[in-house]
Amino acid sequence: MLVEEIMKKEIVTLPKSASIAEALQLLHENRIRHIPIIDDNRSVIGIVSDRDVRDASPSILKKDADQSALENEIQSIMTHDVITVHPLDFVEEIARVFYDEAFACLPVVRDNKLVGIITEKDMLHTFIQLTGTNVQSSQIEIKVPHKPGVLPEVAAIFGARKTNITSVLIYPYNNDPNFKILVFRIQTMNPMPVVQDLRDAGYDLMWPNNIAEPKV
Template sequence: MLVEEVMKTELMTLTPTATIADAHQLFQNYHIRHIPIVNAEMQLVGIVSDRDIRDASPSVFDDHTDHKTLNNELYSIMSYPVKTVHPLDFVEEIAQVFYEGKFSCLPVVRDNQLIGIITEKDMLYTLIQLTGTNVHQSSQIEIKVPHKPGILPEVASVFGQRRTNITSVLVYPYNDDPNYKILVFRIQTMNPLPVIQDLRNAGYELMWPNNIAEPKV
């Protein structure tokens, strides 16, 4: 899945010469957490978060605070340079950028022009879509398999024999053993018992569900 498929394109932006009060008003009106700071050519020059504004704003409990600080320009508190991503980057890959950089949002830039923004919430929603957990009446099955070529279609054929619709497939390592992988299938059925039995009959080791007893003959 590409960044351009999940990014927000309706952006609230300000210029570096806008004031802290201007940004505070935008945060209140639109319930957003980040404002990209751009120049006249819509080139990204910085970013301001709601936390930046809170830290820079005078306390409402202090009668002696100089409220003129709200007239300070945003270039004085904005973060720069800004880490950005491209609209054709894969969401799965920029997830690592979010994790390693501890970012809560990343502006999307193409040809030096700001065209969108992607947030932690967008990433979480995308994960839900990729794993198929948003599909109603679905079940999850996890299978330990040898790490060898052709194992995925081999296992998937068991579902095909039951004409079971697979809504998502994930592959991840099995502990620290490079000889095995875990295949996670989400299938569109509320009764996975028949296909679970088929998998067991085919000799596959189920990690989940692993507590459903085989039916008595």
Template sequence: MIVEEIMNRDVITLSPSDTIEKALHTLLVNRIRHIPIVDQNHSVIGIISDRDVRDAAPSIFKASTQALELKNEIHTIMSNPVVTVHPMDFVEEIARIFYEEEFACLPVVRNDNKLVGIITEKDMLHTLIQLTGTHVQSSHIEVKVPHKPGILPEVASIFGNRKVNIVSVLVYPYKDDAAYKILVFRIQTMNPLPVIQDLRTAGYELLWPNNIPGPKS
């Protein structure tokens, strides 16, 4: 999945000469947390967050409600340079940027730094739900397997033999043991018992569910 498929194209922006007061109003009215700052060519030159605006706003203990701080221009508080991503970047790769840099959003740009969208933490979480198949009524199965070529289609064939549809497949490392992997399947059946028994009969170790006994010898 690429960024272009999940980004928000309807992006609210401000110019560097707009006031902090305008930024505060824009954040509140639109119920958003971040605003990219663009120049006359719609190129990203900065970004502000609701936290930036709160930090720049006057204290509630000040007598004047028309404090001069709110009249300052946005460029005085915006963050720059801005980390951006491209529409053709893979979602899995930019997830690492969110995690390592602790960002809450990333502007999406094309050539010449032109803004074409924005992607947020919420977008990433929604995508994770879709990738893992948890938005579909399904059963969850985890299988410990040797880390060797061909093991995924080998295990998947067991589901195929039962005519069970696989909603999603994920592959995880098994603890610190590089000799094994964990295959996580979500399958469209509310009665996974026959498949579970087939997996055990084939000699696979189930990590989940692990409270269903194997077939009797």
């Protein structure tokens, strides 16, 4: 999935000469947490967060607090060195940027011009969709040998039952390089027939656990 597929294209921006008061008003009116600061060519020259604005604002606990600080230009509190991403970057790859840098948002730039913005909330929503947890489904986790061809072998068992697969994830199995975990989400509220097929084929199920159902 590409960044351009999930980024917000309607972006609230400010020039560096805007006041902190203007930023505060835009943050509240639009219920956003970040404002990119751009120049006349729409190049990103900074970014300001709601925390930056809050820290620079007079305390609401002080009745006679000096309000003049709100008239300072936004460039006095903005972050100058802004990391940006490209619309054609893969979402899965920029997730690492969010994690490593502990960012809450990233401006999206093409040809040195701001074209969008992506937030940690956008990322979370995307991964919910990628994992298939946004639709009614059942989850099955299978321990398999780490070898070529094992995924289509397992998927064929679902196909034989004409079971629709919503998503597939692959995880390492502890620290053992000889095995991996396949996580399937399937569109059925009764996964037991295909679960039994997997057991009969000799696969180790991590979920549901690998204890066979009692026969009656």
